Amino acid sequence: MTQALIDLVVFSVNGIRYAADLGQVRRIDIDEPNESIGHPLGPPAHGRRALVFSVEDSGERRLAIDEVLGVSRVPVTDLRRMPAAAHAARFSIGAWLDGEEPVLLVDLPSMISTPVTPAAH
Amino acid sequence: MEPSLLQRALANAPDRATAQAARPDEEFFVFRTGELTLGVRSEHVREVTRMGPLTPLPRSPSFLLGVVGHRGEVVPLVDLLRFLSQGESKPTNRSRLFISESGGQVVGFLADHVIGLRRIFVADKMPAPAGGGATQEFLDGVVQSRELGSLSLLHLPRIVQSARQKSVAR
Numbered sequence: 001m002t003q004a005l006i007d008l009v010v011f012s013v014n015g016i017r018y019a020a021d022l023g024q025v026r027r028i029d030i031d032e033p034n035e036s037i038g039h040p041l042g043p044p045a046h047g048r049r050a051l052v053f054s055v056e057d058s059g060e061r062r063l064a065i066d067e068v069l070g071v072s073r074v075p076v077t078d079l080r081r082m083p084a085a086a087h088a089a090r091f092s093i094g095a096w097l098d099g100e101e102p103v104l105l106v107d108l109p110s111m112i113s114t115p116v117t118p119a120a121h
Numbered sequence: 122m123e124p125s126l127l128q129r130a131l132a133n134a135p136d137r138a139t140a141q142a143a144r145p146d147e148e149f150f151v152f153r154t155g156e157l158t159l160g161v162r163s164e165h166v167r168e169v170t171r172m173g174p175l176t177p178l179p180r181s182p183s184f185l186l187g188v189v190g191h192r193g194e195v196v197p198l199v200d201l202l203r204f205l206s207q208g209e210s211k212p213t214n215r216s217r218l219f220i221s222e223s224g225g226q227v228v229g230f231l232a233d234h235v236i237g238l239r240r241i242f243v244a245d246k247m248p249a250p251a252g253g254g255a256t257q258e259f260l261d262g263v264v265q266s267r268e269l270g271s272l273s274l275l276h277l278p279r280i281v282q283s284a285r286q287k288s289v290a291r
Binding site: 016017040041042080082083084085086087088089092094095097099100101102103104 | 174226
């Protein structure tokens with residue numbers, strides 16, 4: 001029996017690892033203020049990279065990040081939905097359990113409609 | 122033959138310790154965080170464990186430190202000091218987290234130092250002092266103990282429910 005796998009783009013912002021669905025990422029580029037969606041994950045510490053993704057009727061948008069750490073093919077069984085008690089921001093859709101360490105899974109298009117306020121952490 | 126002193130004493134001895142049963146008690150998990158000594162009913166505490174890697178959650182309330190992985194589950198971690206507006210916890214190597222389950226929600230809480238399980242006589246519980254502000258609604262009572270000093274007993278289900286409502290209301 002084959003194990004279901006999913007490809008995740010793993011990236012970092014200010015020292016924290018995040019992951020997004022590889023299928024949502026068009027390319028990796030430099031950050032362009034005109035297309036930037038702000039800093040929903042907090043401002044990058046040093047990088048000027050951006051994940052470029054497309055949004056229906058809105059063209060391309062960019063999420064500023066520090067660096068892309070790679071693409072990981074992970075078993076679906078290592079993914080978890082965000083616990084109800086956490087009630088994180090709408091774009092924080094779950095976590096990939098990399099061993100015992102949860103890596104936050106973000107849904108890039110959902111970041112557009114999330115009000116832009118400074119990150120709490 | 123005359124019954125011995127011991128035989129007479131045994132004839133009057135009770136069948137069981139009725140005096141203890143007449144004084145109901147409850148078991149609490151007791152811990153310290155910051156300057157506070159706190160207790161929660163042991164039935165709400167599933168496990169006590171070391172602090173593992175913490176993943177912060179962007180745009181979450183400040184009392185929600187993030188999520189931790191625990192036995193294949195992703196568990197939100199609450200800082201009680203921040204939740205009760207009593208300062209903030211600083212996780213160290215000695216910090217422990219206890220995993221609680223209440224109303225189907227699994228939530229972790231940070232403890233600076235675990236004291237252990239203690240039985241508290243219900244009659245020794247005093248109501249939370251009036252004027253305790255927002256903290257008061259989350260207190261199940263206060264106990265003055267020779268061993269622990271002032272011990273605040275928390276109503277964990279109310280805290281979990283409120284934490285969830287505060288998160289949703291953002």
